[in-house]
Amino acid sequence: MKAITDILTQIVSRAFEDCGYDPSLGTVTVSDRMDLCQFQCNGAFAGAKLYKKAPFMIAGDVAERLRGNGVFKSAEVVKPGFLNLTLSDERLLAFMREIAADPNLGVPQAEKPETVIIDYGGPNVAKPLHIGHLRSAIIGEAIKRLARATGRTVYGDIHLGDWGLQIGLVIAELKERHPDWRCFADDYAGEPVPELDVDALSEIYPFASKKSKEDAAFKAAAQAATGELQSGRPGYIAVWKEIMRVSTADLKANYGRLGVDFDLWYGESDADKYEPELMRVLTEKGLLTESEGAKVVEVATDDDKAPMPPVIIKKSDNSSIYATTDLSTIIQRQKDYNPDKIWYVVDKRQSLHFTQIFRVARKAGLVRDDCELEFLGFGTMNGSDGHAYKTRDGGVMRLSDLLDSAEAAAAEKLSSSEFTEAGRRGETARRVGVAAIKFGDLINHRSKDYVFDMDKFLSFEGKTGTYLLYSVTRINSILKKVGADENAPLAAAEVYTDAERELMLAILLAGEAYKHGFEEKAPNYICESAYMLAAAFSKFYHDNHIAGETDEARRSAWIGLCALTKRVLLKHLDILSIEPVESM
RNA sequence: GCAUCCGUAGCUCAGCUGGAUAGAGCGUCAGACUCCGACUCUGAAGGCCGUGUGUUCGAAUCACAUCGGAUGCACCA
16 A cells, blocks of 8 residues: 555646646645644645646646545645645545555555665674664664565675674684683694683673783784684684674574564675675776775765765785775675665764765676665764763663663563563563663654663653553553454444544554655654554543443444554554563 | 764754644643543643845745854774
8 A cells, every 4th residue: 555645646646637737746745734634735836837827726726626536525725825635534444444454554565676785783793782782773673674564675684793803802812811722723623612601702802802902912913813813714713603603692682682683694704705806896997096005995076075085995914994894795795685775774973984885886886886875874872961871980881781771670660560460570571671762762863863861761651662562552451351353343433533533644644654764764753653643542542432332333433443553553663673562 | 174964942852855823752830530551631831943144935944154062084893
């Protein structure tokens, strides 16, 4: 099913055409003035210029044409030339039924098949996840699910940092501590590496990192280890695999707790094998030049307003750098998936880097010309002081600690609940805590910094994840009470109240949110829509005593509406990767 | 210094491909429960949309300037 404004635009465009006007004037938008109408078309203003005719007259012609076609309850022309449209109740109900029967529940589908790769997450192996990884995970996951809901083939790629100096540091430190390990021996012959565990890893990396700053010899050893690993020294590869095993399991557990999962667990190491090809292509196309000892690609253009530095492909010591792996990764993705779009959900401070990468990729023809490369930068999560969120002692907070505190706060909040059975409290608290964090993040436009405030996010009042989950539980209560489920049929009512119309309209407008949210890759549209729907339901719920209604026809019409509301609300939550709870 | 992004209600933020009276949440104030979960709902007050100029029939939205803030500007990722 198409978005409602697209459906109405088609109808109104035809009316413009039938009246002898350009059909492109018939664009319909959601009304700015809900007190006057549900939808509006301002095409008559542009038409006035085109036809040298008063907009009021043009709109009048079209409105006349639109009346009586059964779609609109009213099609009115106001003042200079606004065309105000309101759907008939019959048509509104028909749309409800269309949404209910739609396998995609009203999410507008892509017109042609497309493959999208979303690069998000980006954690480093051997370092624990911290809150810096939170936004990429949350936003990336939501955009991935939104793209998938619109019928596109989507791959979420975690893009692990698994091939850089951090691994060399860990290897070098392990070697100092365990010189007797066979994997460090020159005559290593494939013996198994002793098992590591997460606690050991999370202790060893910061230790080694600190040491490398104070001890030049150790730093050199770590750099050497990195180099040897990258050139394939078998013993180092074996340790690396063990580090990967432990670290990946830990990452999966942490992301799992957040409800975030990746389709592809590729890392920089997987791109490594495409590096020779990258170098070959850049050389063949004559793009590679020498600058201050490094191999670079010039990407500046004449209309750059600011100086655009060249991209370093090989450092002066001939080693690779992040641009090298990012470009190699593009080759890998092109080969394996031939994508239509590659999106990067990365901290916005990396904007310049990706501008450069994309230019090199275009110049070198690493992807199809029509492949969209887009940088979806996100802002910083700040504390109440307006600066980057920190722990009380000023350090970077671990993601698991943040989740622990969110769950604890949620559990505290739910402790007096009489609705959740004791056995489900823990899982419910996890879901409520995570929902609060995710919604609190996603409600803000992704490119902007925002203030993290757990108390606010966890409040039952206002635009919060908690409120949305609570709304679902109220619908659950009703459905349970009347013995219905979310597939209860949509019965027609004799008459509709404003609250019912507003609820149906909120359901109908969900399609607009999916459409705009996808176009702008902005999950905040979905959040806003979810809140509008929950609020419309609250009003409806407050006005009507559904379970106790004695008029059988009204009662079943209401139950059907509750059921559809639940389904659409759950769809929103699913896209936001917020897991619902049965009760709370 | 140059560039990018941001500046909207007391606070936190939407809206920005130009359209009617600029929206929401919190907070404040005033109301509403014999009832499906009141952790709810209704209403009110609160804004020269940073400032100025321009484009336009029409500007929070576009352009230019200016002030303020954040960020970035090759061998870290």
